[in-house]
Amino acid sequence: MSKTVLTEVLTGVRSPDWTLANQQYLMTAIDQIRQLLERAAEQSAQSKQAMQAKASAPSLHRSSEEIVWPVFSPPDSAPDSESTLDRLCRLLQLSTFERSILLLCLGAELSRLFGVLCAQIHGTSQTACPTFGLALSIFPEAHWQALTPESPLRVWRLIDIGAGTELTNSPLRIDERIAHYLMGMTSIDQRLQGMMTAERVERSVLPASHQAIAQQLAVIGLDLWPAPVVQLCGSDGATKRIIAIAAAAEQNKRVYTIAAETLPTELTQMNTVLCLCEREAILNEAVLVLDCDRISSSTGDGHFAQLNLSVDRFIENCRQPLLVTSRDRRLQQTRSLLSYEVHAPTTAEQREIWRREIGGSAIARNFHPSQNGSQNGSQNGSNNGLQASTSASSINRTIDHLVDYFNLSAPAIKATCKKVQQLSSQNTEHTSIPDLLWNTCLSQARPQLGELAQPIETLATWNDIVLPEKEKQVLHTIAAHVRQRSQVYENWGFSGKSRRGLGISALFAGASGTGKTMAAEIIARELNLDLYRIDISAMVSKYIGETEKNLRRVFDAAETGGAILLFDEADALFGKRSEVSDSRDRYANMEVAYLLQRIESYRGLAILTTNLKDSVDQAFLRRIRFVVQFPFPDTKQREEIWKCIFPAATPTKDLHYRRLSKLSVAGGNIRNIALNAAFLAADDGAQVEMRHILLAAQSEYIKLERPLTDSEVRGWVSEATQALS
Structure with missing residues (x-):
């Protein structure tokens, strides 16, 4: 495929020369149909009685002259260019007779003459429209299968059949979207507006780990039949989208994304939408992506239960190449899904992305030392790596520091650098580039946790809290662990000894009002990180497995920006584990086990508070790195x-x-x-x-x-x- 044609396929943008040539070719083909109609109308005028006899047995008559179709040859275009008519007939496997019916119906939409000729052939002005009987009477190679429910014309809803006493006498009309498509219009079917989006093709350099997934998708064949269903799981929707586009581009295909939450729940409407989506994918040589990120795969109740049924129907019945994106893995009744977990780029890949984006922008040229010190610096004046000079080593130190705290995707890093470049040009407060990068990363990574978490403004300082010196020193130690996490684990090699227990966690125990939340605020302010209070009661769900999904949402969202998570009154979930006497006890213990696993692997700091330390399970306490007792003040x-x-x-x-x-x-x-x-x-x-x-x-x-x-x-x-x- 030539570069010109490949660009047209991926972008859907047609050149003016091609558009003109395509329409001329289409008009010539329609004119062939007009000539057949005129000959049939002339025969009808000469012998009305004979035509009426032929109308009663339309399958016995054929035009004596075969249709000679024109050859599509657009000027100054690649030799492998193809007209929309030829492409539609090839992709949907239309016979010559079915092609003629389609052109007959299109001609009736474009010219009133077609209606006049149809009325003359039918012998009545009340039937001034194409019918199947008329098509059988005038076109060569006519066959009855063209209008059966299994024919391409009916399966892909290329024509609408109006009301009539007999199928052969029912009026035929071309589908509006198909008419626009044949004329060279590339817009998506109006019935899918707000539901389907044609993704913009952007040539991006993917991190190696993501490029590997895209290449695997291309290798398994997004153009195989029966088409495979691939599932991309993970919390980063933008990264999954880029992987899907890259995989489709390997097959010279576009990507059409369908928002799962917009699918109809009524069966007939659902079948119509599925047909239209598949039709768009075929005609535009695209891969369908069903975006399920904003819905839960659990059954739930009411509307969400019906919505999940629609999603299941779509996946089960779609026979075109389909990618499903979701936070969690979906399980289907009969159709298997090939699943890939999409994680953030590795730390090494993130560093490379940062260097590429900063080095290729004005940020590197404007890099200058922080005048007031990093906002992430501790109050004792420790150097956190954001006091940078114009040297490359200073840029690298800043990048290393950002990667230590933020787990950003490639699109997020790109957006951050673009935003910082804009801010630096309007920088009236003379904020340093390192500080602009840090603050913009916070904004980019700020998790949207909705009803599961509440952001806490961090105003308290070390001078505001009154604690025994021993407990206060532990709080300083917690901050040091977060600040030096990368140095100890990565540079000093401690992560190579074991991957277990690398998460930093703390339990704050004490009566209400003794300063547990204030201590969390102080640590967050010390590190210049966001602090979120987690509403445990909102996370616990009556639906099996849903609590774990809520916890996953919390940790995945917070992981991006290294946010500090404060699980208030954690003993409600992490109390002493019960003996397993029923399924509910078993799943409750599974929820606790999942939380422990996420806390131990969390890149940020997880703080749990309790009023009653003795009520917390000892096995749980052993896996917490710090336990701080907040005594009642004397x-x-x-x-x-x-x-x-x-x-x-x-x-x-x-x-x-x-x-x-x-x-x-x-x-x-x-x-x-x-x-x-x-x-x-x-x-x-x-x-x-x-x-x-x-x-x-x-x-x-x-x-x-x-x-x-x-x-x-x-x-x-x-x-x-x-x-x-």
Whole structure:
């Protein structure tokens, strides 16, 4: 196939010369049909009675003159160019008679003369349209099989058969999409708009691991019959799309993507859509991709159950080359699927992609040192590799640092570099290129976890948390493990000893309000990474296997950007495992086992919190790297909390922190009291005083269902009371 034709096949864009030649060729072919109609109409005028007799037995009459079809020869085009008419007849295997019927119906759409001639042949103005009987009477090589349900004209819905008393007298009309196709129009069938998308062909350099999958797909044959069904599984839809396009291009084919969530659930409509999708794939020599990324393969209930049935029907009945993309593997009733897991590029491949994208853009030329230090640097001033010079080694250090934290696909890396190039040209704040790259990576990788996770704004610093020094040092150690993960595992070779237990995990145990969530915020801020609180109750599903899929969604999405995951009140899922007494217990233990597996392999940091450490299964605890106990604060610690609880801008007056520390509450409750007191003072038009804190404390204790004892307020209640009087 020539380069010109290959470009037309892959892009669907026709040259003006080809379009003109194609239409001229089509008009010449239609004119041959017109000539046959005119001869038949003339015979009808000469002998109306004879024509009526022939109409009663149409299969006995044939035109005495064979059709001489023109030869398609577009000017200045490749010799292997092909007209749409010839291509349609070849791809759908139309006979000469079926081709003539199609041209007859197209001519009736384009010229009123065809209707007049048809009426003359039929002998009545009420039948001014093509019919099967008319076609049988005027075309050579006529055969009855042309209009059986198994014929290409009917199977591929090339013509519509109108209402009639007999099949031979029923009006025939060409399908609108087929008429447009024959005229050289490349747009997708209007009935598939919003459902099917013609993918834009982009010649991309695939990472070796992804190129290997594309080549395997090409080797197994996307043009074999019966066509295979291949499944690409994984969370990165963009990468699966690029692999599909590359595999199709190996076979000189295009890619048409069908959004699975748009499939109709009614059987008749579903059959129509399947036929139209297959027809588009055949006529445009394309591979179909059924995108199931946005639907779950579990049965579910209601609409989603019906939708999954439609997806199953599509896969089971599609006989054209079909790629199915989904997050998880789908299982079919009778048809087997050849599955490939699509992972992110390896770290080495990501480095190569970064170097190629940065080196080929203005980013490398504008690379300059960070003026304020990396936003990912710790507060003790440690060098995190983002203080870069214009040297190639500095660019490489920055790339290594990005790869350590972010697990981006090739499209995401390309989009990041494009965005940074735009930002650098508008950089009014003089932010360094390394910092722009880091911040844009965060934005690119920010997971969309929907109802399963809640982003937490990280504002707290090390100065805001009050903990015993030993526990505080463990928190610093956790941050160091995340920061130096690549250095120890990759550069120092620890990952070569064993792949187990490479994930960094921590259990924060302590009563509510003792600072567990704040500690997670501080670590996230230290590392300049996103923090997400996971709603475990939203992940647990009554459907078997669905909980694991929800967990997979969480980890796959977070893995991209190295986000810190905070599983709040984790003992709800990770409590002491029960004896297996029924299937529900068995699947519950499987869910815990899957979570442990994902935590141990997670590139980022997974933090689990619990109010009751003793309720967590010991086998689970042994697989957690850090366990930090958050004790209930003593009097001295509560005094420290009170001293730093009010922001510097908050006006205060005569606060006695030692007396306030007598309130036997955790840090979270102290914050609630301070915040409430600030509102009371603001409403009072005064500074925050002991009297406001008293009222706020009373309100908090009511919420805690505890009495405010004399021992807690001795020495400052009276002062506040006097101030209130």
